[in-house]
Structures are given as C-alpha cells and as structure tokens.
Amino acid sequence: MDERSLLMIPGPTNVAPSVLSALARPTLSHVSDSFADILKQTLANLKQIFRTKSGLILPLAGTGTLGSEVALANVVEPNDRVLAVCNGYFAERLGEVAVTLGARVERAPVPWGSVADPNEVEEKLSRGNYKALLVVHVDTSTGAANPIEKLGKVARSRDVLFVVDAVCSLGGMNVESDAWGIDVCFTGSQKALGVPPGLAIVTFGPRALKTREERKTPIGTYYGDLKRWAL
Numbered sequence: 613m614d615e616r617s618l619l620m621i622p623g624p625t626n627v628a629p630s631v632l633s634a635l636a637r638p639t640l641s642h643v644s645d646s647f648a649d650i651l652k653q654t655l656a657n658l659k660q661i662f663r664t665k666s667g668l669i670l671p672l673a674g675t676g677t678l679g680s681e682v683a684l685a686n687v688v689e690p691n692d693r694v695l696a697v698c699n700g701y702f703a704e705r706l707g708e709v710a711v712t713l714g715a716r717v718e719r720a721p722v723p724w725g726s727v728a729d730p731n732e733v734e735e736k737l738s739r740g741n742y743k744a745l746l747v748v749h750v751d752t753s754t755g756a757a758n759p760i761e762k763l764g765k766v767a768r769s770r771d772v773l774f775v776v777d778a779v780c781s782l783g784g785m786n787v788e789s790d791a792w793g794i795d796v797c798f799t800g801s802q803k804a805l806g807v808p809p810g811l812a813i814v815t816f817g818p819r820a821l822k823t824r825e826e827r828k829t830p831i832g833t834y835y836g837d838l839k840r841w842a843l
Contacts, residue, residue: 622752622780623803631807658813661782661805662797664789667815670841676779679798679812680709682836684746686816687773687796687823690714692743695736695772697728697758700751706777710746713832718742725754730762737770744773744795749787750780757785764793773820779803795820814838 619626640647658669672678684706688694692715696707699722707717720736722728728747737745745767750757760776767774775796778787782797784804789797794817801811816824816838824831824838831837 669815674812676800683796683798685833694744696746701753703748734766748777768793
C-alpha cells in the first residue's frame, strides 16, 4: 500500500509525516513529569484553537460521538427541554444523543443543504423554557455551515446553553468559543486538526461548569464526568 495515498474524504484526513513520526516515539508513563509537561502544553494549544481562555478542555480517547455524549451528559438532565437544529445526518444524531440521556428534545427542522435562520430559531426558543440549544457547525453530510456566531447571540439572549458540534469545522474554520458564547464545544482529532482518529476533545465554558455543579440528578457517566477530570 502507498504510504502517502491521498484521502479525498471529510475525515480521516491525511496526516503530516512530522505527526506520524511523533507517534513513533517511545511510550511515556502517564504519571511522569515529561508526560505532564506535554499535556500542559497540549491543553494550552487547544485553548488557542478553540479560542477560549476560561474553558475546561478534555481530550478523551474516543471518537466525535463520544465527544457529543460527554458534552451533553454533563449539562443535560432527564426531562430537560432542549432544541436541536436539524439540517443534516449528524445534527439529527446529536438530538438522538440527548434523547438517550433522557432530555425532551424538540427539533427545529431545516432542509438538508440549507442553514438555520437565527430569527426562526429565536422564535422557537421564545415558545418555551429550554435548557439548551444544540447546533452542528458544519454537518459532514451536506457541508452546510450554520451561522453559529449569530445563533450564539440568540442562545445568550434567551439564556439557554449553547452546545456546538465542531467535529467537521474546528481547525479549518474559525470557531470563537468565548466571543460567540459557546458553552460546550466538541470535536474529533481526525478531520481539520490533521491527526489520526482516536481523540474526542470537549471544552466547557463557565456557564456549563456551573450547570454541571448544580445538577439535581446524578450524572449517568463515570468516564465522561468532567468533575473527575478536573480534580
């Protein structure tokens, strides 16, 4: 097999030789000073990519799907009402993850290939007491990019948590977690970040951290509980 076969797919993407060579380095102890230094620098670099100064970032072994579950499991409780903008396959699936966690999910359907209208989303949010707004920035199934900056303003004006799936976009498009009011954002390593599959990366902003702290019901995940990672 050609070691430099060109992958013309959304992900996994081709990985630079320098990244591949780094993977060939000897394994480090996860409790060593060397590993701790690398992790500290990695977290600092990820904050720059997510454009956040105050967020807690969790790089976890898993796929983007794990990222979606960890993102929602920490801030959504059973019977919470959430609105999911659905304009593609992964947008539909993000809503399904919330349903699995016991949320009452209402979908804002948008024709595939089109993007959400912030005014329509605001009108839907005005109808009830929602906990969160779920949006996929760029759905891989269509390539349509939702206007998350404007949607973030809508979410903040309605005082709902803004959860963004940036698996397809982060690293290839601008994602301003702090400036755009994104409370929870997650991605995977295998697309625009240009590294091999295997990492789910989730960031939680101050409002999301407060929501996790104030849960009224036990969280339904052990590995994905941000409080265990933040110790």
